[in-house]
Amino acid sequence: MEVQVLSRPFLKMTIFKKSLIYKIAGFFISLETKEILKRITETLEEIFNAERVSIFRKKEDRNYLEFYTFSRGEDELKKIKIELSKGIVGWVYKNNRPLIVNDVSKSKMFYKGVDELTGFKTNSILAFPLGLKKRRYGVVEIINKKDGKFKRKDLKICELISPFVAIALENAALFEKIEEMFFGMIRSFAKAVEAKDPYTSGHVERVENLSYLLAKKVGLKGNELKNAKIAGILHDIGKIGIPDEILKKPKKLTKEEYEIIKKHVLYAKEILEPISEMKDIIPAIYYHHERYDGKGYPEGKKGEEIPLLARIISIVDAFDAMASDRPYRKALSAKKNTKRVFKK
Template identity: 45%
Template sequence: MSNGCEVIYDILVKGKTRVLKKNSLNDVKQHIESEIKSIAIVPINLRQDRACTVAIGKKTAGSFTDKEIQLLELLSSRAAFALENAILFNRLEQSYLDTIESLVKAIEAKDKYTRGHSEQVATLAQEIALVMGLDKDRAERIYTAGLLHDVGKIGISSGVLCKPSTLSPEEYDEIKLHPIKGYEILRPIRSFNDLAEIVLQHHERFDGSGYPRGMHGHDIFFEARVLAVADAYQAMISSRPYRKGLPIEQAILEIRKGAGGQFDPEIAKIFIGMLKQEQKSSRSSKPKNIPSDSTVRS
């Protein structure tokens, strides 16, 4: 009896289709459907030393005809072409994503006050999504959108982006272009179409007073509504050249005040609950009966 792995290796090396009886594949026959009598194994050679096989089972006792083998080999060659394209497409997408992430780092390198902002927003947004019951894949998508939400700021002048004082109306108008610029950066990737739309919408407001489209309520992507809360909160608690970051309690009050206006009220409520629970856990985990730093002497 033959070892299945050895047979497959021999087929790949010789590059020729073989038809085998199921019983001849001693070590793998238990994994093959019981009604299968014979198997045609077609080699597929890919570029860059990659190779695989396609195995087709036949329930009748007779072997495969020459015409059937020719058809299987034709289909396998088309499968090889599709696999090559898929591998190339995935590489291009990963390369483009790596480039975009580098752009995000370049943006944050311009201004020490916003360094790490995108990653913190992404983490908060993902946590909100998981608490609200979204599946892991969709929560991961929100995390990716969070990483990329400010990528459009690469197209905003440094003088405006890093200004240490309040922006003029004209400068604020320039800042408001960054969702559109981010959308234009992400849009060329077909599988990123939803990410591009989330980035475009993350400054829309629930009451319709946001930008760039003035979208309203549930017309705004759910992911963008989650990002809006996470982004606003992280910005509020972070210090900037022109102001100090808010205490968490005050930031919570601002989120509560913005519920139904700037923010989706349900998402705001859940997020506030998360923060309150986190504060409660933090307080309960502090050691008791230990003097404060002001009373400890070395």
């Protein structure tokens, strides 16, 4: 039997390619745009041993490139727009070819605007286009190689990586569109319910935004933050089952009418239960009228028995309700409102 001896360079390249495949696979672990962009920039920094990575994108209806993400840098970068005829990034996009510039001070193509705005010093750039088939998305710039110069072998790595980065970004963009459509639909549904009572106009939008901000303030992240927004939008959808004459009543509700109003959290739960994706959001909506002292409804839960998201919605909902005019009273001042919320 013939034994084939593999050369050390071949083994080294095989190991590198395997490592590269594992790193590329990390691009597809999540569908969250921020997470995908973070993984891509961090992975490219590591592979090329570079100081920074920037991804530029060109939207279909625009004639310029804009920063999509960057591994490190200031928020000012998001404001920068680079014409297709300008800079190394513009040349790479226009010509659909990668480019190495190991000394930008000697390149007439180098656009100094970004360094001037941020105070960062760019020394070298490896840029490559992002695209699939005939569709072009943008450009990736690998900036300042730490151990010498960019080489031709780096271009080969770019050729291998580029389509995977493009696919990951296309998946993220598609997920974003689906998510935008989902949020648009539930906002429309919530506003249709809100329209039953003119006094609550704008309440849904305010509760959505404030719930998100409060959830962020207490340290929630990722899906929990998203769930706070969804719960904020849908917290009152059960009111679709409450008669208009009770919702719009200009005087104080009778005991019997109040018992009917209290059923809106149960109606909301029944509406959302058939949707399996809502299982983590339903408790926030169902329990958002519980009180820390146990005097709320529907189950009289108290303290930390009440789910955290429900507590967040409860505070925001109560604050906004008391800050708004109602048929039976005028809006409370901010000072009185705050006292009442924390008393509850």
